[in-house]
Amino acid sequence: MNEWIEKSKTYLWLPFTQMKDYEQHPLVIESGEGIFLTDVNGKTYYDGYSSLWLNVHGHRKKEIDDAIRTQLERIAHSTLLGAANVPAIALAEKLIEWTPSHLTRVFYSDSGAEAVEIALKIAFQYWRNIGEDKKQKFVTLTNGYHGDTVGAISVGAIDIFHTVYEPLMFTSYKAPFPLVYRHPSNDPNIVRDEALEALQKIFAEHHEEIAAMIVEGMIQGAGGMHVMPPGYLKGVEQLCRKYNILLIVDEVATGFGRTGKRFAIEHEGVKPDILTVAKGITGGYLPIAATLTTETIYEAFYGDYTEFKTFFHGHSYTGNQLGCAAALANIEIFERERLMEQIEKKAVFVAEQLASFTELDHVGDVRQLGLMCGIELVRDRHTHEPYPWAERMGYKTTLTMREKGMLTRPLGDVIVFMPPLASTFEQLEAMITIMRDAIIETTEKRG
Numbered sequence: 001m002n003e004w005i006e007k008s009k010t011y012l013w014l015p016f017t018q019m020k021d022y023e024q025h026p027l028v029i030e031s032g033e034g035i036f037l038t039d040v041n042g043k044t045y046y047d048g049y050s051s052l053w054l055n056v057h058g059h060r061k062k063e064i065d066d067a068i069r070t071q072l073e074r075i076a077h078s079t080l081l082g083a084a085n086v087p088a089i090a091l092a093e094k095l096i097e098w099t100p101s102h103l104t105r106v107f108y109s110d111s112g113a114e115a116v117e118i119a120l121k122i123a124f125q126y127w128r129n130i131g132e133d134k135k136q137k138f139v140t141l142t143n144g145y146h147g148d149t150v151g152a153i154s155v156g157a158i159d160i161f162h163t164v165y166e167p168l169m170f171t172s173y174k175a176p177f178p179l180v181y182r183h184p185s186n187d188p189n190i191v192r193d194e195a196l197e198a199l200q201k202i203f204a205e206h207h208e209e210i211a212a213m214i215v216e217g218m219i220q221g222a223g224g225m226h227v228m229p230p231g232y233l234k235g236v237e238q239l240c241r242k243y244n245i246l247l248i249v250d251e252v253a254t255g256f257g258r259t260g261k262r263f264a265i266e267h268e269g270v271k272p273d274i275l276t277v278a279k280g281i282t283g284g285y286l287p288i289a290a291t292l293t294t295e296t297i298y299e300a301f302y303g304d305y306t307e308f309k310t311f312f313h314g315h316s317y318t319g320n321q322l323g324c325a326a327a328l329a330n331i332e333i334f335e336r337e338r339l340m341e342q343i344e345k346k347a348v349f350v351a352e353q354l355a356s357f358t359e360l361d362h363v364g365d366v367r368q369l370g371l372m373c374g375i376e377l378v379r380d381r382h383t384h385e386p387y388p389w390a391e392r393m394g395y396k397t398t399l400t401m402r403e404k405g406m407l408t409r410p411l412g413d414v415i416v417f418m419p420p421l422a423s424t425f426e427q428l429e430a431m432i433t434i435m436r437d438a439i440i441e442t443t444e445k446r447g
């Protein structure tokens, strides 16, 4: 056994990982090139989950490597607390150009969860700063995921991640997510209308105490890759406007081309008051995130120091120059290589390839928006009966995929397929073939 594998078991405690599982199936990555990762034993894998949903142009992309090196010759880091830096300014200008025009201010952070914490704190303080002290609560959706910090889990609703921390969390209103696959009607329009009606009820009753609603952009990621029915997100926006509630759209997973648009809100022309972005922002290189707001929100924090309007948030590495330089290079490649146009074509290709999966005995549903896909494994595809939790069919299937040379992480029994956006058609096809073979081998052998 390779010494790094042994040492990984001795010294590390990995995130979102039961270490007893890890000990049985350890994996230590040594290098990456394009859409491939290579482990310390020299085995190469397709990066089928974009190194957790963030890689865009592949690993070791020359232009991003060079941009980081060039920045390193100037400075690696200086604080953003009370002092700006050049890459952070240039990136902010670019982000404002890239996002819908009503968003005018960029607040940096280091992770998606922190971008969400900031969004929540800004929304909360915004109402205080304009004298509406009663508006303190948040509305979120069942099955939602917004990160793992205490504020983010307070607006999250995935039992396995969140229940244990309940005593630590603040309470938020939970409106039902329009989950088509498990609804008796299976009709997206009915599911949408019911969900909007339920949301309206919460808003009508409690709007005076609600600061903001937070939703993921068009597709619930960690909750199992559930796409919102058409018109739902627009409906949420309209209700927020009607009841004077701020709309926070969390595009940490969906931003930067993942769903086939630069940002998922573009699918329905939704204009959030606050937008959170992370993951794809640096092309999967460095930990940068951002929370964008309107000028109206920004102005509510502007004033004399003694007015107590200041937003007191910021970390040691906020606005790191290397990260901002990587993000700028990432966005330049998007533009130069006209990646958005290619993603649309690739998404159509993937949809065609995945269509045949629904014929497999244990595939219940195939869900996709752009290059964000989930394949739900079930015991019975006619009744939608899930596998017993303890059977861990999703986990076992991804282990089979690993044997066959492709990495991903399941969400329960949903197999995640989130390839780097720059994957070629041949690479997409090869990954889909591995996934299909692994599903058949694992579910039909044991299912």
Ligand code: PMP
Pocket (backbone or CB within 6 Å): 111, 112, 113, 114, 116, 145, 146, 147, 148, 216, 221, 222, 250, 251, 252, 253, 278, 279
């Ligand atoms: N929001 C959403 C919608 C996410 O999918 C995630 C991560 N999967 C987060 C927030 C948290 O991001 P991070 O892991 O960078 O903290």
